[in-house]
Amino acid sequence: MIVRKGFNTIVFTGLLLTFAGCAGVGPHSVVRDRFDYTSAISDSWKAQMLVNMVKLRYGDAPTFLEVASVISQYSVQSQLNLQLTWVNPVTSALTNNQSAGVAAQYIDRPTITYSPLTGEKFARSLMTPIPPAAILSLIQANYPVDLVFRVTVHSVNGIRNRYGGAARARPADPEFYPLLERLRKIQASGAIGLRVMKTTEKEATFMTFRGKVDEATGEDILGVRKMLGLDPTAQEFAVVYASIAKNDREVAILSRSILEIIIDLASYIEVPNIHVEEKRVNPTQTDDSGMGGPSTPLIRIHSSRENPADAFVAVPYHDHWFWIDDRDLPSKRMFSFLMFIFTLVETGGKEGVPIVTIPAG
Numbered sequence: 001m002i003v004r005k006g007f008n009t010i011v012f013t014g015l016l017l018t019f020a021g022c023a024g025v026g027p028h029s030v031v032r033d034r035f036d037y038t039s040a041i042s043d044s045w046k047a048q049m050l051v052n053m054v055k056l057r058y059g060d061a062p063t064f065l066e067v068a069s070v071i072s073q074y075s076v077q078s079q080l081n082l083q084l085t086w087v088n089p090v091t092s093a094l095t096n097n098q099s100a101g102v103a104a105q106y107i108d109r110p111t112i113t114y115s116p117l118t119g120e121k122f123a124r125s126l127m128t129p130i131p132p133a134a135i136l137s138l139i140q141a142n143y144p145v146d147l148v149f150r151v152t153v154h155s156v157n158g159i160r161n162r163y164g165g166a167a168r169a170r171p172a173d174p175e176f177y178p179l180l181e182r183l184r185k186i187q188a189s190g191a192i193g194l195r196v197m198k199t200t201e202k203e204a205t206f207m208t209f210r211g212k213v214d215e216a217t218g219e220d221i222l223g224v225r226k227m228l229g230l231d232p233t234a235q236e237f238a239v240v241y242a243s244i245a246k247n248d249r250e251v252a253i254l255s256r257s258i259l260e261i262i263i264d265l266a267s268y269i270e271v272p273n274i275h276v277e278e279k280r281v282n283p284t285q286t287d288d289s290g291m292g293g294p295s296t297p298l299i300r301i302h303s304s305r306e307n308p309a310d311a312f313v314a315v316p317y318h319d320h321w322f323w324i325d326d327r328d329l330p331s332k333r334m335f336s337f338l339m340f341i342f343t344l345v346e347t348g349g350k351e352g353v354p355i356v357t358i359p360a361g
Contacts, residue, residue, distance in 0.1 A: 164267020
């Protein structure tokens with residue numbers, strides 16, 4: 001039998017391909033797949049949120065799709081054929097036939113299930129006001145109280161926040177930003193707290209002021225009490241969802257829904273002048289910086305004809321690109337904060353994960 005070097009190379013290469021395919025799936029794929037799918041879902045969520053902000057800014061209807069499940073199914077098939085044929089040289093002339101065949105097949109069948117936000121789920125996730133207790137929990141977790149209140153509340157004891165919705169846009173009351181400044185100082189001193197008292201029917205939430213504080217913090221606490229019309233001697237105040245407090249021992253917070261938060265943030269989008277001239281969209285509102293308010297908006301969303309080269313997230317809409325600069329850290333944080341506060345409005349039961357049947361072979 002004659003053995004050729006080329007034949008060995010074919011067989012060896014076939015075996016390498018077979019084992020390499022087997023090594024690419026199984027436990028080794030978990031790290032790769034989880035990272036890839038996590039990145040893809042995160043990027044798609046950012047793009048979906050931004051395009052819906054832009055659509056609301058232009059009076060268009062938003063559409064939200066959740067990724068309900070991701071199932072990745074792999075299939076690896078390999079086949080190796082080897083055939084050797086020769087004739088006895090005593091009875092016949094020498095004949096040597098050699099054949100080899102290698103076949104490999106790799107199949108990746110991801111099954112991704114999307115769940116649209118509609119009906120009751122839409123109302124619960126996007127239109128339900130954020131519970132005041134959840135707002136205080138954010139403050140207790142050291143999120144800046146001025147940022148939390150600017151984003152999540154319409155008013156506190158009747159003192160109104162700015163709102164950018166086109167139908168009922170308004171500036172903040174003159175007392176609102178001074179109130180936030182004093183609350184921010186009190187928070188930095190650690191003198192503001194949260195207490196939750198459980199009863200048989202519901203939970204009662206209380207905001208507390210620590211008794212022993214320095215002189216500057218004491219002045220800020222006294223100023224907050226006067227602004228909100230609170231009892232100057234009480235150390236604990238019930239927190240409720242309402243427009244106006246019923247007495248001087250209650251803090252009434254009229255909170256926003258996720259949809260209202262998105263509409264307000266969308267008012268900061270820098271829309272193209274040509275779209276304003278064509279009456280496709282209202283002009284961008286000026287911030288409250290001239291009224292003692294903050295000098296910078298909550299978020300900066302730019303627009304341009306060209307796709308930006310260095311964007312944190314960018315989406316096309318009406319022949320323009322809308323984007324957040326990747327070097328604008330405050331805007332990036334504000335945009336990511338939206339994802340977190342989605343969890344604050346889940347008050348109903350969780351729906352079951354959709355049942356997906358896939359072949360086992």
